[in-house]
Amino acid sequence: MRRQQVELMIESLKNEARDRLVVDLSAKVATLSTDLTCLMVFGKKYMDEDLDKRGFKAVLQEAVHLSVTPNLGDFFPFLGVIDLQGLTRRLKDLSKVFDDFLEKIIDEHVQSYDQKQSKDFVDILLDIMQSGDTEFQFDRIRIKALLFDMLIAATDTSSTSIDWILTELLRHPHVMKKLQKELEQVVGLERMVKESDLENLKYLDMVVKEGMRLHSVVPISQREAREDCVVDGFHIRKGSRIMINNYAVQRDPNVWSEPEKFLPERFVGSSIDVRGHDFQLLPFSAGRRSCPAVELGIIIVRLAVAQLMHCFDWELPSDMEPCDLNLDEHFGLVTSREKHLMVIPTYRLNE
Ligand code: HEM
Numbered sequence: 001m002r003r004q005q006v007e008l009m010i011e012s013l014k015n016e017a018r019d020r021l022v023v024d025l026s027a028k029v030a031t032l033s034t035d036l037t038c039l040m041v042f043g044k045k046y047m048d049e050d051l052d053k054r055g056f057k058a059v060l061q062e063a064v065h066l067s068v069t070p071n072l073g074d075f076f077p078f079l080g081v082i083d084l085q086g087l088t089r090r091l092k093d094l095s096k097v098f099d100d101f102l103e104k105i106i107d108e109h110v111q112s113y114d115q116k117q118s119k120d121f122v123d124i125l126l127d128i129m130q131s132g133d134t135e136f137q138f139d140r141i142r143i144k145a146l147l148f149d150m151l152i153a154a155t156d157t158s159s160t161s162i163d164w165i166l167t168e169l170l171r172h173p174h175v176m177k178k179l180q181k182e183l184e185q186v187v188g189l190e191r192m193v194k195e196s197d198l199e200n201l202k203y204l205d206m207v208v209k210e211g212m213r214l215h216s217v218v219p220i221s222q223r224e225a226r227e228d229c230v231v232d233g234f235h236i237r238k239g240s241r242i243m244i245n246n247y248a249v250q251r252d253p254n255v256w257s258e259p260e261k262f263l264p265e266r267f268v269g270s271s272i273d274v275r276g277h278d279f280q281l282l283p284f285s286a287g288r289r290s291c292p293a294v295e296l297g298i299i300i301v302r303l304a305v306a307q308l309m310h311c312f313d314w315e316l317p318s319d320m321e322p323c324d325l326n327l328d329e330h331f332g333l334v335t336s337r338e339k340h341l342m343v344i345p346t347y348r349l350n351e
Contacts, residue, residue, distance in 0.1 A: 002300065005035050006307050007192070013312065017345040022317045025308075026163050026340035030057045032304060033159035041150045042105050043120030050104075052097045059097060060156050064333040066091055068220075102144040122147065157217055158297055160336040161283070162304045165211030167341055168262045169305075170314060171322045175264060179203055180348075183310040189350045193306045195299065204306050206264035208298070209274060212283035214262055219247035219335050221285045246282045247335075255280045274298065312345040 009032045016023050034056045035045050048055035054062075071087050073080025083089060109122045116123060125143045128134060169176040182203045187193050198204070221244040225236045236242070251259040257266070272278045275294055276286035284291035291297060316322065328338035 001039055002036060002303060003195070005032055005039070006303055008035075009304075010192070010307060010311050013308075013345050014347050017312060017347045020344060022342050022344055024340050025166060025343050026159075026337060027057070029162045029166075029304065030155075030159045033155050033162075033300075034060075036158070036300065037151060037154040041121050041147060041154070043109075043122065046101075051101050056155070059094070060152060061330070061332060061336070062090075063094055063098075063152060064156055065331065066094065068331075068333045098148055099144065102147050105147070106140065106143060121150070153291070154293065154297075156332075156334040156336065157291075158300045160217045160334050161212060161215075161297070161301050163337055163341060164215035164217070165208060165301070165305050166308065167325060167327070167337065168211050168214065169207070169309065170316065170341070170343065171325050172262055173322060175207065175262070176309065176314070179207055179309050180313075183306060187310060189348065192349070193303065193310050195303060198299065198302050198306065201302070201306060203264065204302060206267040208302055208305060209267055209272075209281065210262055210264040212274060212301075213250045213256070213281055214260075215335070216247040216250050217283060217334055217336075218285065220244065220333075221246060221282070221289075223287070223289065244282075244285075246285070249280060249282060252280070311347060311349055313348050315344040315346070317342055317344055 009028055013023060013028065038045050046056075052059050066087060069085075069087060071080075072084055073088070080088070105122060106126070109120075109126060113123065113126065119127070122143070125146060129138050129140070129143060169179065182201060183193065186200045187197050223242045223244065225238055225240045225242060228238045229236050250256070253259050272281050274281055274283050276282065276284060276290045279286060284294045284297065316325070325341075326337075326339045329335045330338045
């Protein structure tokens with residue numbers, strides 16, 4: 001399924017490359033990510049308008065934006081009633097959009113339940129609900145919450161990670177060339193990249209790590225202290241809310257040399273990894289509430305970046321120089337590019 005969807009993206013880019021068109025690469029990657037998530041979680045793809053006329057990307061971005069916007073009502077409860085910033089109203093509108101969409105998905109699954117050959121994620125959740133075999137109440141509302149969580153957690157994180165790595169490759173043509181060289185040696189120009197190639201692409205691994213270090217897609221993690229404890233001499237009271245600034249950690253000059261620079265080579269001979277054991281690199285966070293899909297997330301990011309770099313050469317439009325690329329970030333739970341990445345592809349495989 002992952003192979004098919006990535007190949008579909010490559011196919012559409014190939015057509016645009018033929019006509020030398022400027023393509024919105026951020027939009028292509030966002031569509032890939034939404035399609036992969038819908039297939040994994042709901043068992044089929046949905047069109048943008050199935051969710052809302054604004055489309056998946058815009059609605060999901062609104063959700064991740066609102067979820068971290070400070071609400072005065074949280075600090076001064078009497079202001080909560082007035083909803084000065086209009087956040088409660090916007091969240092209620094958004095909640096209705098998602099609720100209608102998820103209700104439709106559950107209904108579709110209930111109707112086709114008996115004819116299914118293989119079960120998807122929603123079918124399995126329905127099984128659990130019907131079995132009544134849980135230690136806690138597990139009803140339709142819980143299923144919707146889980147599906148919503150998966151949709152939010154999987155879609156924007158993957159596409160934003162890919163988007164930033166591609167941005168850095170475009171800003172550093174010599175790194176892009178070096179990566180393409182590795183792809184030529186390991187895969188060859190006669191075929192596309194397969195997932196089984198990924199473990200042999202050592203430089204790709206460094207490029208992905210460095211992109212994720214420099215652009216902390218989830219810049220802040222939140223935790224709650226379950227018991228009184230002391231960390232580095234600080235007493236942390238049970239129930240305290242802890243905000244971990246992943247962005248600052250990953251650019252900490254005490255840990256990283258030249259932290260603002262994109263230098264994949266810094267990982268040569270290093271065992272630092274993204275899986276939450278090395279606290280200086282936390283793209284998937286760490287501990288019990290870290291990302292449960294690290295392996296999947298890493299495969300999606302590596303495969304998409306490798307395939308795009310292997311199949312195409314990339315140019316910036318309108319004589320733009322690599323250093324002119326806009327790096328502004330969009331505020332939200334997930335920090336994406338403010339402006340979309342616009343590029344001209346040239347197909348480079350021998351076919
Ligand atoms: C490159 C892609 C991804 C990145 C960078 C990423 C990053 C993260 C991070 C940092 C967290 C923890 C947030 C915190 O500390 O509070 C998280 C949680 C989570 N992620 Fe991912 N993620 C990615 C892909 C995915 C995918 C593909 C899925 C699902 C298919 C997924 C499902 C989840 C879920 C369900 C949680 C919440 C876990 C909980 O609440 O305990 N993620 N992710």
